[in-house]
Amino acid sequence: MAVTIKDVAQRVGKSVTTVSRALHGYDDVSEETRTLVEKVAEEMGYRPNTLAQRLQKRTTDTLGLVLPTFGPRFSDPFFSEFLAGIGNKAADFGYDLLVSTQPPGEREMHAYKQAVESRRVDGFVVVRTRMNDERINYLRGIDFPFVAFGRTHGELDFPFVDEDSQHGMRLMAQHIIQQGFHRVACIAPEPDLMFAKYRLDGFREGLAEAGGSLEDRYLKYSDLTQRGGYEKANELLAMDEPPTAIAACNDLMAFGAIRAAHEQGLAIGEEIAITGFDDIPMSEHFHPPLTTVNQPIYEIGGRVCEMLIHHIQGKPLEEEQVILKPSLVLRESTGVETEEDI
Amino acid sequence: MAVTIKDVAQRVGKSVTTVSRALHGYDDVSEETRTLVEKVAEEMGYRPNTLAQRLQKRTTDTLGLVLPTFGPRFSDPFFSEFLAGIGNKAADFGYDLLVSTQPPGEREMHAYKQAVESRRVDGFVVVRTRMNDERINYLRGIDFPFVAFGRTHGELDFPFVDEDSQHGMRLMAQHIIQQGFHRVACIAPEPDLMFAKYRLDGFREGLAEAGGSLEDRYLKYSDLTQRGGYEKANELLAMDEPPTAIAACNDLMAFGAIRAAHEQGLAIGEEIAITGFDDIPMSEHFHPPLTTVNQPIYEIGGRVCEMLIHHIQGKPLEEEQVILKPSLVLRESTGVETEEDI
DNA sequence: TTGAAAGCGCTAACAA
DNA sequence: TTGTTAGCGCTTTCAA
Numbered sequence: 001m002a003v004t005i006k007d008v009a010q011r012v013g014k015s016v017t018t019v020s021r022a023l024h025g026y027d028d029v030s031e032e033t034r035t036l037v038e039k040v041a042e043e044m045g046y047r048p049n050t051l052a053q054r055l056q057k058r059t060t061d062t063l064g065l066v067l068p069t070f071g072p073r074f075s076d077p078f079f080s081e082f083l084a085g086i087g088n089k090a091a092d093f094g095y096d097l098l099v100s101t102q103p104p105g106e107r108e109m110h111a112y113k114q115a116v117e118s119r120r121v122d123g124f125v126v127v128r129t130r131m132n133d134e135r136i137n138y139l140r141g142i143d144f145p146f147v148a149f150g151r152t153h154g155e156l157d158f159p160f161v162d163e164d165s166q167h168g169m170r171l172m173a174q175h176i177i178q179q180g181f182h183r184v185a186c187i188a189p190e191p192d193l194m195f196a197k198y199r200l201d202g203f204r205e206g207l208a209e210a211g212g213s214l215e216d217r218y219l220k221y222s223d224l225t226q227r228g229g230y231e232k233a234n235e236l237l238a239m240d241e242p243p244t245a246i247a248a249c250n251d252l253m254a255f256g257a258i259r260a261a262h263e264q265g266l267a268i269g270e271e272i273a274i275t276g277f278d279d280i281p282m283s284e285h286f287h288p289p290l291t292t293v294n295q296p297i298y299e300i301g302g303r304v305c306e307m308l309i310h311h312i313q314g315k316p317l318e319e320e321q322v323i324l325k326p327s328l329v330l331r332e333s334t335g336v337e338t339e340e341d342i
Numbered sequence: 343m344a345v346t347i348k349d350v351a352q353r354v355g356k357s358v359t360t361v362s363r364a365l366h367g368y369d370d371v372s373e374e375t376r377t378l379v380e381k382v383a384e385e386m387g388y389r390p391n392t393l394a395q396r397l398q399k400r401t402t403d404t405l406g407l408v409l410p411t412f413g414p415r416f417s418d419p420f421f422s423e424f425l426a427g428i429g430n431k432a433a434d435f436g437y438d439l440l441v442s443t444q445p446p447g448e449r450e451m452h453a454y455k456q457a458v459e460s461r462r463v464d465g466f467v468v469v470r471t472r473m474n475d476e477r478i479n480y481l482r483g484i485d486f487p488f489v490a491f492g493r494t495h496g497e498l499d500f501p502f503v504d505e506d507s508q509h510g511m512r513l514m515a516q517h518i519i520q521q522g523f524h525r526v527a528c529i530a531p532e533p534d535l536m537f538a539k540y541r542l543d544g545f546r547e548g549l550a551e552a553g554g555s556l557e558d559r560y561l562k563y564s565d566l567t568q569r570g571g572y573e574k575a576n577e578l579l580a581m582d583e584p585p586t587a588i589a590a591c592n593d594l595m596a597f598g599a600i601r602a603a604h605e606q607g608l609a610i611g612e613e614i615a616i617t618g619f620d621d622i623p624m625s626e627h628f629h630p631p632l633t634t635v636n637q638p639i640y641e642i643g644g645r646v647c648e649m650l651i652h653h654i655q656g657k658p659l660e661e662e663q664v665i666l667k668p669s670l671v672l673r674e675s676t677g678v679e680t681e682e683d684i
Numbered sequence: 685t686t687g688a689a690a691g692c693g694c695t696a697a698c699a700a
Numbered sequence: 701t702t703g704t705t706a707g708c709g710c711t712t713t714c715a716a
Binding site: 020021024048055057 | 693
Binding site: 002045047048049050051052054055060067069074075076077078079080081083084087088091096097098099100101111117118119120225226227230255256258259262263280281282284285286287288 | 344387389390391392393394396397402409411416417418419420421422423425426429430433438439440441442443459460461462567568569572597598600601604605622623624626627628629630
C-alpha cells in the first residue's frame with residue numbers, strides 16, 4: 001500500500017496539516033519541522049496522491065484533445081507531431097493530456113460534452129478548425145477554456161494560434177508561375193475546413209498577382225490523405241489538357257499526386273510541378289523532395305498548450321491570437337535544385 | 343457550478359446514499375425511487391464527478407503510454423496508428439489514456455516511476471521492447487500491471503502481443519531471392535531493440551534456406567527514420583559491389599532507401615529490390631509501392647489495451663501471450679506487378 | 685427499502 | 701508555529 005500524508009504525519013509526530021504545509025513550502029512552519037518532514041517523507045517514499053489533490057483543488061490538471069480523424073487507420077504524421085508538441089509541454093506544467101480520436105460529427109461532439117460534463121478536463125485544444133465550428137460554438141457557449149489551432153469563419157473572439165496559410169499559398173502560387181508552370185491545378189480539402197478557404201483564397205490571389213488564374217476544371221476536392229491526392233491527381237492528369245502544376249493543400253495529398261505523376265511517366269519538377277503544405281519530416285525525404293510551406297507543428301503544439309494552461313489558470317495571455325508567418329521550402333518537386341543534387 | 347449527487351438527493355428528498363444506489367442499479371432500491379431518481383438526475387444534468395469516483399474506488403481508470411521517441415520532430419505514422427488503436431479501445435472501457443513521449447533512458451524511466459508513485463495510472467502499455475528492458479524489469483519488479491507490444495530477451499513471464507517478425511522476415515528473404523535478387527543487404531535498427539534481433543535472425547534464416555547469406559559488409563544499422571534509411575542506403579550503393587536488394591526493417595527506412603536508389607537512377611523493382619516492414623498506410627502509396635510485411639497496428643493496439651484492462655481488473659486473460667502470424671504484402675518495389683499496373 | 689456515518693487522501697480556514 | 705475541523709464528491713458498510 002502506498003504511503004500517505006497521514007503515515008508521514010504519524011512518523012513525524014505532527015499533524016497532517018503541518019506536514020502538508022511543510023511540504024508545500026509555507027512559511028508558517030518552523031525550519032526544524034520542515035527539514036524533518038522533508039527527510040521523513042523522502043525516506044518513506046511519500047508521493048502525494050494526485051487524484052486526491054485534484055479533487056480537493058477542484059481541478060483535473062488535464063487537457064483534452066480530440067483528434068478529428070476519419071477511419072481507424074489514421075496515421076497522419078501531422079497529428080503525431082502536434083500531439084508530441086502538446087504532450088511534452090503539458091508535462092512541463094504538470095498537466096496530463098487526454099487524447100481520443102473521433103470523426104467529425106455527433107460522436108465527436110459527444111466526446112467533448114462527455115469530457116466537460118464529467119469534469120475530466122480543464123480545457124481543450126481544438127485542432128483543424130471548421131468554417132462554422134460546432135466544437136468552438138459549444139465551448140464558447142458554456143465558457144469553457146480552450147485554445148484553437150486555426151481560425152473560424154465567424155467572430156474571432158477566442159484564443160488561437162494559426163499560420164497565415166493564405167499568405168503561404170500566395171507565395172506558393174507565385175513560385176509555381178515563376179518556375180514556368182502555367183496550367184495550374186489545386187487539390188483542396190473539403191471546403192468546410194477553415195484552412196481550405198485560406199489556402200485556396202491565397203492560391204488564387206497569388207496566381208492573379210502573377211497574371212494567372214485557377215480554372216474551375218483544375219480545382220479538385222479531396223480528403224487530405226495520400227490516397228485522395230492520388231485519385232484526384234489521376235483525374236487531373238487524365239484530362240485532355242492536363243495541368244502542368246498541381247498544388248496540394250497538404251503534404252500527404254502531394255505525395256499521392258507525385259505517385260500519380262510518376263506512374264504517368266512524368267518528370268516531376270520538369271514536366272510537372274507538385275507542391276504541398278505542412279513540411280512534415282517526410283517531405284524532405286520524398287522522391288523527389290517536396291516543395292512545400294513550412295509549419296513548425298511541434299512548436300505550434302507547444303505554444304497552443306501553453307496558452308491554454310495560462311488561460312485555465314487565469315493568467316493573462318500576452319497574445320490571445322497568434323498568426324505565424326509561413327515560409328516556403330523550395331525543393332525539387334518544382335524544379336528547384338537542392339544541395340544534395342549539386 | 344456543476345450539479346452533484348447531493349443536489350439530486352435534495353431535490354428528490356432522499357439521501358445521497360439512496361441516489362447513488364439507484365443510479366448504480368442496485369436492487370435494494372424501490373422501483374419507484376429508482377425511476378424518480380433517474381428522471382431527476384437526467385433533468386438536472388447530473389454527471390458523477392469522475393475524480394471523486396476514482397479517489398473513492400482507489401483506481402485511476404487511466405492507462406499510461408510513454409512513446410520512446412528520439413527528438414521532438416517525431417512523426418512516426420506507426421505510433422499514431424498504434425495510439426489510436428489503444429485510445430479508442432480504452433475509451434470503450436471508460437479508461438483514459440495518458441500519453442507522453444520520452445527518449446529511451448533516464449528521463450523515460452523517470453516518467454514511469456513518476457506515474458507509478460503518484461498513482462496516476464493503473465497500468466502501462468510498453469511499446470517497442472528492448473533486449474533487456476529496464477521498463478519491464480521495473481514494472482515486473484514492483485508487480486505493476488502492464489502489457490507489452492513485443493517480447494524481451496530474458497524470461498518471458500509477462501503478458502504481451504507480438505508479431506512473429508522472425509517468420510515475416512524469413513518469408514521476405516525468400517521472396518527477394520525468388521525474385522532474382524542475390525546480393526542482399528539489410529538495414530536494421532539498433533540491436534538493442536528486440537524486434538531488430540527477430541527480424542535480422544529471420545532474414546538470415548530465410549536467406550540461408552534459399553541458399554544465400556547476409557554478408558557483414560551488407561549489414562547496416564540505423565535509427566528507424568527515413569533519413570537514417572537514406573543515409574545507410576547511400577553507403578551501400580556507394581560500395582564497389584553494391585547490393586541488388588535492400589531489406590529495411592521498417593517502412594520508414596525503406597522509404598529513405600528508395601529515395602537513395604532513385605537518386606542513383608536505379609530502376610526500383612528491376613535493378614534493385616527494396617523492402618520494408620509494418621505496412622503503414624503510406625507504403626501502398628509510395629513510388630513505387632513498397633513490398634513489406636503487414637502488421638495490423640491499429641488492431642494490435644486495441645488488443646494490447648484490452649488485455650491490459652482485463653489484467654488490471656483481475657480478469658483472467660484467455661491468452662496471456664499472443665504471437666501473430668505476419669503476412670507478406672507484395673508490391674512493385676520487388677518487381678511484383680500490382681493491379682494498378684496491369 | 686432507506687439513511688447515517690465513515691472514509692478515500694488531500695488542502696485550507698480558523699483557532700489556539 | 702501548530703492542530704482542529706471541515707469539506708472536495710463519491711461509495712459503501714452497517715444499522716434501522
